[in-house]
Amino acid sequence: MKRMLFVLVTGLITLVGLTAASADDGSAYKGGAKAFYCTGCHGYNGMGSKSLTALAGRDATELLAKLEAFKKKKSSIMGAQLAKFSDEDLKDLAAYFASLKKSARGEASYARDIEPVIQWRCVSCHTTGGEGTDKSGLDLTSYDALMAGTSQGGNLIVPGSPTSSSFMVMVTRKDHLRMPFGAPPLSDDEVRVIKAWIEQGAKNN
Ligand code: HEC
Numbered sequence: 001m002k003r004m005l006f007v008l009v010t011g012l013i014t015l016v017g018l019t020a021a022s023a024d025d026g027s028a029y030k031g032g033a034k035a036f037y038c039t040g041c042h043g044y045n046g047m048g049s050k051s052l053t054a055l056a057g058r059d060a061t062e063l064l065a066k067l068e069a070f071k072k073k074k075s076s077i078m079g080a081q082l083a084k085f086s087d088e089d090l091k092d093l094a095a096y097f098a099s100l101k102k103s104a105r106g107e108a109s110y111a112r113d114i115e116p117v118i119q120w121r122c123v124s125c126h127t128t129g130g131e132g133t134d135k136s137g138l139d140l141t142s143y144d145a146l147m148a149g150t151s152q153g154g155n156l157i158v159p160g161s162p163t164s165s166s167f168m169v170m171v172t173r174k175d176h177l178r179m180p181f182g183a184p185p186l187s188d189d190e191v192r193v194i195k196a197w198i199e200q201g202a203k204n205n
């Protein structure tokens with residue numbers, strides 16, 4: 001009888017343990033706030049680079065298993081990175097990266113990397129009735145509108161050539177016309193990912 005109870009109890013503990021190790025209960029929202037520890041090496045939004053694999057759009061359970069294994073190997077690069085993260089943090093990080101759109105390793109994505117920046121920093125003025133659209137005719141509310149440019153200014157994006165793209169010029173120029181107009185500039189990371197996206201063909205990906 002005692003033995004049966006033992007088996008039952010260990011079985012239950014294993015079950016609870018298994019449930020706790022599932023990536024499904026991680027919070028992508030909370031993981032987003034911790035992800036900046038990872039993107040310095042694994043690229044903007046975890047898009048990866050020549051030397052490091054992408055994290056965006058990977059399977060959450062697979063990511064969590066890798067992170068848990070790394071955490072036990074304290075001497076590895078990743079083990080050292082993960083020392084300060086709790087088991088809960090690892091689940092949140094796995095859920096967050098799994099929730100992002102996947103792209104080829106090192107490839108920027110319009111939907112994942114570019115559109116959110118434009119939505120946050122540009123669309124308040126560059127939409128019908130906004131100050132930017134009124135003055136320049138430029139609407140930035142969609143990929144098609146962005147690629148259409150303006151009747152006076154022409155194309156803002158020249159796929160493959162950031163230096164010939166006036167979009168790049170407008171967000172990096174040093175005078176009072178630098179966009180976003182009258183507001184703090186885009187971050188270096190944002191400028192870099194826009195440049196990479198244009199270099200890679202400015203696709204609607
Ligand atoms: C200092 C740079 C650095 C930071 C910061 C970093 N990593 Fe890594 N990561 C690496 C390196 C290098 C490897 C590959 C070497 C290895 O396997 O140990 C790796 C491997 C991985 C892998 C396994 C490789 C794969 O493609 O399956 C995962 C998953 C991962 N990292 C997730 C993360 C997460 C999540 C964070 C943020 C908590 C993070 N990394 C922060 C450098 C870093």
Ligand code: HEC
Nearest residue numbers: 121122125131132135136138150153156167170179180181
């Ligand atoms: C606070 C309002 C405001 C915000 C935010 C803003 N703009 Fe503008 N934008 C303007 C105004 C006003 C003009 C017209 C400037 C002029 O010519 O006097 C303009 C003009 C432009 C032009 C020139 C269009 C042309 O070809 O004539 C581009 C390109 C541009 N903005 C891009 C952006 C981008 C990219 C962002 C976000 C990073 C942004 N703007 C955010 C107000 C804004």
